[in-house]
Structure formats: structure tokens, C-alpha cells
Amino acid sequence: MDAIHGFGIFFVKKTVMEEKKYDVIVLGGGAAGMTAGIYLGRSKVSAVILDSATIGGQMVLTYEIANYPGIPSTTGYQLSSAMKKQARSFGCDVKANVKISSLQLNGAEKSVVVEGGVVYKAPAIILATGGRSRMLNVPGEKEFKGRGISYCATCDGDFFQDKNIIVVGGGNSALEEAVALTKYASKVTILHEFDHFQAFEHAVEAAKANPKIDFIMESHITEFSGDESLRKVKYKNLKTGEETEKAIDGVFIFIGYEANTDALKNTDVELNTYGEIVANDKMETNIPGVFTAGDCRSKQFRQITTAVADGTIAALNAIGYINAG
């Protein structure tokens, strides 16, 4: 980077940049990132959590969490608020809705440049950017979000009382949510791109046994249309190429998750074919001083407990790394 240093302020292409130095930067404030923040703060290591959206990550997508040990039942909002408070109480800075314009991960000093003229610098960084729901990315999807298209059955199911809806997807979430939505909808059509489901047998059986559910297989949606609300979808049979228009009141989309690693594509961090970060069991990536934790890394089980475990390991190894000089 073309930079002139001076008293914590430097200039890049005529923009005055404010420089903030920490021992560790944590990218992502979900369960993994916040756990790392708690461990770093408690070890008196200066740390900042930078999140490009809401602190809490996927936890806030969850109404009820019943499998977090020691807490029989809580909401995602409560658990995430408690973690945020805990991280801050140990002195970790937490910043939400930060727009990251560039990342520099090689070398002894890592840097994160943020829109608005701040550059965060640290000898170690923990990548804890998690995952997100996939979108279909077809015409009309953005326009009708909230006007007939939904990604959350628990949130919006009751708007579809006695309505005719489609559930897109063929995994456990799609099938389980389709069954749950029959509580409201008069008819639920599951539309899936393959000729088989990628779900547990009991989920498939429950959907097949439900009289309100029918199936459109080997097809995908090509367009959403309507007026003030969604009225129609077009879908294409992937085998025959035939396109069909169907009148519909609502569409729920559950087509899986992907790792939030787009920002890393221009860096040297090793990603696998699914775009997930590759790390060893110390949460070390292929770049010295760059650690990872949580759902953004290649691993078998994606849960809050596993994210928390990763965050702990990454933080403790990051501390070891900076102490080793």
C-alpha cells in the first residue's frame, strides 16, 4: 500500500486514514468471534471485533436455543447480547456494521481498512466470518422479499394462513419447515432441483406423509412476479427445459448455507472447493498469524458449541503466537 506514516495518521490516495493498533483483530462477531473476544480480553490482550453486519451472526437467526450446555432454553438474541456484554466487559472493542474495503493478511502486520478512513492493524487476526443463507438470485427475488418471499418460516408463517405456497429446497431445513408451514398454509409444494432429497429419512417420510404437501422435482425457479405482493412464479424443468407459470401466494427459500469468505478470495488464505477456510486443529491457516474459527472453516459440525470451541482455540493460539514474538 502506498502509505506515509505519521503519529498514527497516514495518507492513502489523498484520504486521511486513522490508524488503530491492537494485538488481535477478530473479523466477525458471531459465537466464534465473540468467544475469541472474551478469551483475548480476559487475557489482557487488546482486541477488536469487526462485524460487517449485526453482532451475533446466525445466533440472532434462531428463536430458541435449547442445546447450549448449562442454559436449558434461551433465544438467540439473549445469548448473543450476553456474549457481546461479556466480551466488552473484558475490554474487547466490538464494532458492528463496519464496511471493510480491504484486507492485508501477509507479513508481520495484518491490516483491515474500513470505509470512513480507519485502518485496523495487528500482528494476528482471527477470521470468524461464519456463513449465510443462499439466495436463488433470480429476477423478482429482491423486489418481493417481505411481500411473499420469505427465508424464515417461524417469522412469517402466520401471514400465509390458508394460502398456497412453495418451499424451495431439498435438505432437512426445507423439508422440516415445509411440514411446519402446513400448520398455516392450505397447500405446500416442495420444489427441488434434484430427483432426490439430501435430508434425513425421517424428514423425507414426514413430508411425503403430509396430505397438504406435494412435490415438483428436478426444477428450479426462474422468475418471481406480482403487483404489491407476489402472485406468480415461473419454474423450469431441468430435464425437459419446459417452463411453467404457477399462481402462488408465497415462497419460502431454504437452499442451504455458504461460508462468508468472499472477502478472502483476493488473499492468500487457503480455501477448499466450497470456499471454506482450511485450518489445522490449532485453528491456524496457511498464513502465519492468521487464525480462523467457526462456520467459515472447513469442518464437520456447525453449531454454536463448535463455534465457541473454535473461538477459544483460535484466541489461545493467537495469544501464543503474539507472545512468541
Added chain:
Amino acid sequence: MVLPTNLKHVATEDEYNEILKNHENVMICCGRMGPMCVPVYDVMEDLQEEYKHVEFRDMLFDSPHAHVIRNLPQCRGFMGLPFTVYYKNGEVVAATSSIQSQEQITEILDREFGK
């Protein structure tokens, strides 16, 4: 009946009318504590400092008083929580359904209420 957020709330229809009468620029997010709503409350919480000329409030969607928002003509066709409504001098100037990003929210705030 109010939401367990860190925002100021609108609990009743009377309070709603008072707020609209006494503040030029108002943003009310009417929802529950679900995954589409919480991120909007979080963004509002963050923006309060910067947009001091805007009154930020939330309202529980399931409260009987929330009919003042649920039945707005501008919310007709909405089928996703939260319903977020922006008011200038008591009049609705914008309304959105479902989750919105900070960028989408600030775009409306800047357009309708200025920076």
C-alpha cells in the same frame, strides 16, 4: 406489552400519536424478536447516535395497539416482519417489509430526513 430491546418503545396507540405529533422525523420498527427483526433493531440502536434528528422506536407486532401500523395503507401487501415505517411531520414517507441492511435503512433516512 413491549419488545425486550434496547430501543425506546411505542407501547400504546396514544403514545404512537404523541410521538408523531411531537417529532418531525420518526422511524418505527414493528416486529417480534425473530431473525428478520433483531438485525433491524440493532442497526437502529447503532444509528441513534448519528441521527439525533430522528426518533427511533420499536413496537411489538402482536400488541393490539400495533393495528396503527399493521393497518396502514402503506403496509398493504406486506407479508414479512418487521414492518418498518418512516414518518415526516406525522405522515408516512416510506415503509419496508422484512429485514433491511444498514445501507438500505440509511438510504431512506438520508433521503427522507437528511443527514
